[in-house]
Amino acid sequence: MEISKLKDAAKAHLVDSTALLAASSPVFCAFETMIAKMSNDVSLHTRLYVMALTYAGLGYAIGKGRDMSRKIFNITQETRERFQQIHDSLYLSAINIPLSAGLYAASGETDIKKIAAGTISAVIFGALLGPLIGYSMDVYRDLTELSKCERRAYPEIIRGLRPRLKKALAVSLTAASISSMALVYSFNPYESAANHENPAARPAISADFRQSSLDSIVTGPEVLD
Secondary structure, X not given: OHHHHHHHHHHHHHHHHHHHHHHHHHHHHHHHHHHOOOOHHHHHHHHHHHHHHHHHHHHHHHHHHHHHHHHHOOOOOOOOHHHHHHHHHHHHHHHXXXXXXXXXXXXXXXXXXXXXXXXXXXXXXXXXXXXXXXXHHHHHHHHOOOOOOOOOXXXXXXXXXXXXXXXXXXXXXXXXXXXXXXXXXXXXXXXXXXXXXXXXXXXXXXXHHHHHHHHHHOXXXXXXX
């Protein structure tokens, strides 16, 4: 019984973490390279750091916290989409306050103004991406048979797919997210000078990375089978 609970918790952790990263990573890649003017190596290392934190437990905490918040405010999947989206915006904004401030402090930043500016930016991103991340979590949970998604915005044709097709769609969505990140990096106008001098040194999301990520995150035999 305990083993079954652990497997369910592990599955929920991997699914929610993957859903969070699949929805948010391409957006942050575009922001970091096209607006913040980061080089590919800086952006990619940042994304990998966030991914490590997410799979280390942050993704599970965010998913469970969202479930608790929805229960507290009586938000169900039958609730109007607008209210579900507002909830997810406010929830992601709220949790980004301690998370962002803590991450900046842990990274060695001591300037209160810089920490405040970074935290405010994180809150804004939380508000903008909240609905997308929340919807992504609900969809991934349905595709991986973790729980059913009854939201009105969820297409009936997808809801009725066979389990194997749903899992294949989850893999495809994850692959599309990773591919979109690679595409953003390929068009980065602020690539570092060192990478211009040595194109082979440019960081890339390799096929091996994509395959290992998809296999272990979405279709790992110990989690979903």
